Amino acid sequence: MTRQNMGIPGQTTAQIAARFTADVVSLKPRLALLEGGSAADIDGDLGSQSSWLANFKRMLDACQANSIKPVVLLILPALGATNSQSQKRDTWNMALRALASGYPGAVIVDATAYVGAFRPGGPPGNLWTVAQPYSAGDPWHFTPAGYQRIAQAIVDQYTEP
Numbered sequence: 001m002t003r004q005n006m007g008i009p010g011q012t013t014a015q016i017a018a019r020f021t022a023d024v025v026s027l028k029p030r031l032a033l034l035e036g037g038s039a040a041d042i043d044g045d046l047g048s049q050s051s052w053l054a055n056f057k058r059m060l061d062a063c064q065a066n067s068i069k070p071v072v073l074l075i076l077p078a079l080g081a082t083n084s085q086s087q088k089r090d091t092w093n094m095a096l097r098a099l100a101s102g103y104p105g106a107v108i109v110d111a112t113a114y115v116g117a118f119r120p121g122g123p124p125g126n127l128w129t130v131a132q133p134y135s136a137g138d139p140w141h142f143t144p145a146g147y148q149r150i151a152q153a154i155v156d157q158y159t160e161p
Helices: 013-018 038-043 049-065 083-100 144-157
Strands: 031-034 069-073 107-109
Touching: 013 049, 031 049, 038 083, 049 069, 049 083, 069 083, 069 144, 083 107, 107 144
Parallel strands: 031 069, 069 107
Antiparallel strands: none
């Protein structure tokens, strides 16, 4: 299996959606991992939930039209997110889950339980922060072990047709 990482750190979902045809569809992949929304959309307050969902819809539509199986990674926890932003993340993730579930064959992956940890000050049971072994020490990035846990979530939740 070959993989191609077309991610560009710090891009909003609008930027990702704008280059999706050139950077993903034109490569004719069997599947595409769709991820976006943490620092650039929610934490940077650069967009609304409706515009964020519209960007995901654009990418999901392109996948469907080109027989690409979309694997949708829900927004991950972040050390740098405030409690308010983490609440917004939960709301946006519920909306993305609802959107993606309307696409036959789409796989929705939630890696929160794999890398998240309870944050005091949030509601009981929240996993809003990044567990210590998986935090790279800055507000947004993971250690190699953290990225391995996210990959494991994808493997565990991915289903072949």
